[in-house]
Amino acid sequence: xxxxxxxxxYGYHKGNLRDRLLKTAQKLLQNEELSAxxxxxxxxxxxxxxxxxxNHFKNLDELLAAIAADGYRQLEALERAAYETIADPEACLxxxxxxxxxxxxxxxxxxxxxxxxxxxxxxxxxxxxEAGDTSFRVSVEWWYGSGSYDPSKSAIHYPYALAVWSLCHxxxxxxxxxxxxxxxxxEIGVDALADVLMDVCLRGAxxxxxx
Amino acid sequence: xxxxxxxxxYGYHKGNLRDRLLKTAQKLLQNEELSAxxxxxxxxxxxxxxxxxxNHFKNLDELLAAIAADGYRQLEALERAAYETIADPEACLxxxxxxxxxxxxxxxxxxxxxxxxxxxxxxxxxxxxEAGDTSFRVSVEWWYGSGSYDPSKSAIHYPYALAVWSLCHxxxxxxxxxxxxxxxxxEIGVDALADVLMDVCLRGAxxxxxx
DNA sequence: CGCCGAATATGAACATTGTTCATATTCGGC
DNA sequence: GCCGAATATGAACAATGTTCATATTCGGCG
Numbered sequence: 001x002x003x004x005x006x007x008x009x010y011g012y013h014k015g016n017l018r019d020r021l022l023k024t025a026q027k028l029l030q031n032e033e034l035s036a037x038x039x040x041x042x043x044x045x046x047x048x049x050x051x052x053x054x055n056h057f058k059n060l061d062e063l064l065a066a067i068a069a070d071g072y073r074q075l076e077a078l079e080r081a082a083y084e085t086i087a088d089p090e091a092c093l094x095x096x097x098x099x100x101x102x103x104x105x106x107x108x109x110x111x112x113x114x115x116x117x118x119x120x121x122x123x124x125x126x127x128x129x130e131a132g133d134t135s136f137r138v139s140v141e142w143w144y145g146s147g148s149y150d151p152s153k154s155a156i157h158y159p160y161a162l163a164v165w166s167l168c169h170x171x172x173x174x175x176x177x178x179x180x181x182x183x184x185x186x187e188i189g190v191d192a193l194a195d196v197l198m199d200v201c202l203r204g205a206x207x208x209x210x211x
Numbered sequence: 212x213x214x215x216x217x218x219x220x221y222g223y224h225k226g227n228l229r230d231r232l233l234k235t236a237q238k239l240l241q242n243e244e245l246s247a248x249x250x251x252x253x254x255x256x257x258x259x260x261x262x263x264x265x266n267h268f269k270n271l272d273e274l275l276a277a278i279a280a281d282g283y284r285q286l287e288a289l290e291r292a293a294y295e296t297i298a299d300p301e302a303c304l305x306x307x308x309x310x311x312x313x314x315x316x317x318x319x320x321x322x323x324x325x326x327x328x329x330x331x332x333x334x335x336x337x338x339x340x341e342a343g344d345t346s347f348r349v350s351v352e353w354w355y356g357s358g359s360y361d362p363s364k365s366a367i368h369y370p371y372a373l374a375v376w377s378l379c380h381x382x383x384x385x386x387x388x389x390x391x392x393x394x395x396x397x398e399i400g401v402d403a404l405a406d407v408l409m410d411v412c413l414r415g416a417x418x419x420x421x422x
Numbered sequence: 423c424g425c426c427g428a429a430t431a432t433g434a435a436c437a438t439t440g441t442t443c444a445t446a447t448t449c450g451g452c
Numbered sequence: 453g454c455c456g457a458a459t460a461t462g463a464a465c466a467a468t469g470t471t472c473a474t475a476t477t478c479g480g481c482g
Contacts, residue, residue, distance in 0.1 A: 013448050013459060034328070039440060051442080052460050060440065117245075117323070120388045159399055159407035160416055162385060163378060166408070170377025170384075177331045188370055196370035197377070204415040205371055224430060224477050250469060260432050262471080267430095271469065425482080432475070439468070446461070452454085 018056040020046055025067055029109040034116070037109070039063070061118050068119040069127045071110045075103055083141065090202060097168055097194040104172035105190055111172065167197050229267040231257055236278055240320040245327070248320070250274070272329050279330040280338045282321045286314055290349045301413060304353050308379055308405040315383035316401055322383065350375040378408050 014020075024045045028037050039060045043050040057063040078099045086092040104111040113119060123129040171193060188196075225231075235256045239248050250271045254261040268274040289310045297303040315322040324330060334340040351372040382404060399407075 017459085038438085040438080049461050050440080051462080054441075055459055112328070115384075117388070159404060160411060162382060162404075163408050163411040164416060166381025166385060167374060167378050167411075168381075170379075170381035171373060173326075173380070174373060174377060177328070193370060193373075197374050200371060200374040200378075201411065201416050203417075205375060205412050206414075228430085249467085251467075261469080262433080263431050265470075423482100426480095427478105428480100429478070430476080432473105434472090434474100436471080437469090440466095442465080443463090444461105445463100447459080449456105449458070451456095 014048065017046070017048065017052065021053060021056065021063065022066060022070070025063065026070070026110070029067070029113065030107070032109065034109040034112045037064075037113075061122060062125075064113060064116075065119050065122040065125060065128045067110070068114045068116075071107070071114045072128075075100070075114075078103060090198075093164075093202070094195065094198045097198050098191055100168050101172055101175065101190045101194050105175060108176045112176065115169065115173075164201055167201055171197055225259070228257070228259065228263065232264060232267065232274065233277060233281070236274065237281070237321070240278070240324065241318070243320065245320040245323045248275075248324075272333060275324060275327075276330050276333040276336060276339045278321070279325045279327075282318070282325045283339075286311070286325075287349075289314060294349060294352070300353055301409075304350075304375075304413070305406065305409045307349060307353070308409050309402055311379050312383055312386065312401045312405050316386060319387045323387065326380065326384075347372060347376055375412055378412055382408055 021042055025037060025042050028042065028045065039053060040050045042063075043053055053060075053063065057066070079096055082095040082099055083092060086095055119128065175190070175193070232253055236248060236253050239253065239256065250264060251261045253274075254264060264271075264274065268277070290307055293306040293310055294303060297306055330339065351368055353372075353375070386401070386404070
């Protein structure tokens with residue numbers, strides 16, 4: 001009596017282990033800290049020997065890179081959607097920033113992983129490198145206001161795009177590390193924070209700020 | 212025959228082990244990656260048993276926090292110096308940004324440690340918390356342009372100060388992760404990057420940028 | 423001086439981690 | 453039905469943070 005093809009298998013050859021590892025790891029990231037994500041933990045959760053993972057990933061870093069790459073794609077999809085919906089460049093960038101911060105707030109451990117040292121050092125891998133340039137490319141595209149990305153001009157616009165992204169990433173990390181409140185300052189909503197960031201980005205820190 | 216008080220001691224009671232642990236760990240951070248800094252490694256380097264460390268620090272995280280706190284103080288000193296030397300708020304902020312990026316470039320592993328998860332989660336400790344708020348407070352003070360920090364008004368200015376700091380921190384991390392060059396874009400000097408960041412910060416991303 | 427408690431250092435343990443390797447099992451094509 | 457390739461196992465290894473009983477040294481008090 002053998003189980004059907006799609007049913008859960010016991011013992012050897014349990015089906016598409018690669019996908020199950022990725023999905024289990026993603027689930028772990030949703031519920032726990034990034035530090036809780038270990039190779040052995042994922043194996044335990046899936047119910048498989050630790051060494052089995054090495055048949056599908058070269059090592060732990062590659063597993064993490066694969067998860068991060070998927071995160072990049074999720075983020076890209078969010079940004080693409082906003083980018084293709086909103087015509088006005090400024091309104092678009094505002095929406096992009098909101099989406100960006102909300103993504104980080106919704107997936108804190110995943111976001112941390114995406115910009116962790118071990119994953120970033122893997123950006124030579126095409127899957128990670130290309131996907132990782134995404135949020136960056138979007139801000140360059142905003143610069144052109146045209147929806148087209150011209151690498152030949154990126155040398156000029158690069159630092160400005162970098163600044164836009166730095167602003168968002170820095171604020172996101174502050175958010176996740178719980179530093180959005182300092183002293184007795186009340187907490188700031190994500191959307192309000194995004195608006196302030198874009199006020200600074202678009203018009204400078206001096207304009208519009210209360211004295 | 213006993214060694215003099217200041218000479219190197221062998222065996223038990225080797226002198227001020229706490230300081231030697233900190234200094235050895237700092238030296239390690241100057242020459243190696245952050246991931247190379249382990250409790251046992253520091254103990255080995257000092258020539259002491261791993262468990263000896265627990266007589267001077269509660270655990271590894273506290274050792275790391277102490278090192279990070281010292282880093283905060285170094286950074287604060289740099290910023291204070293610029294802050295008290297340059298009168299014009301804008302010129303001062305430009306200089307602060309340059310100092311900040313250079314500090315990160317000079318001490319990459321230490322900078323990473325200072326803003327790592329494990330250290331930031333220790334900001335409840337007064338030594339870490341107060342020192343860590345420094346770079347932040349400086350940007351708030353810039354807001355006032357007066358050199359005085361008034362916590363009662365920080366609720367208003369907080370998001371703007373956060374934006375300024377996010378810009379610097381995000382760019383610093385990009386620098387350290389080697390993402391300052393993307394594709395065939397030539398590398399950008401640290402000072403030039405700082406200037407662009409402050410152009411964006413002060414006048415907005417639209418002003419002064421080449422089209 | 424001598425002694426005793428406190429401070430400090432040691433070394434052996436333990437649990438956990440990533441990784442490797444020989445072995446065992448299952449799948450798929452001939 | 454068989455054989456090689458793919459895959460899973462379990463035992464091992466080195467390294468990590470941490471704890472604990474033990475050993476040593478320091479400092480003060482008699």
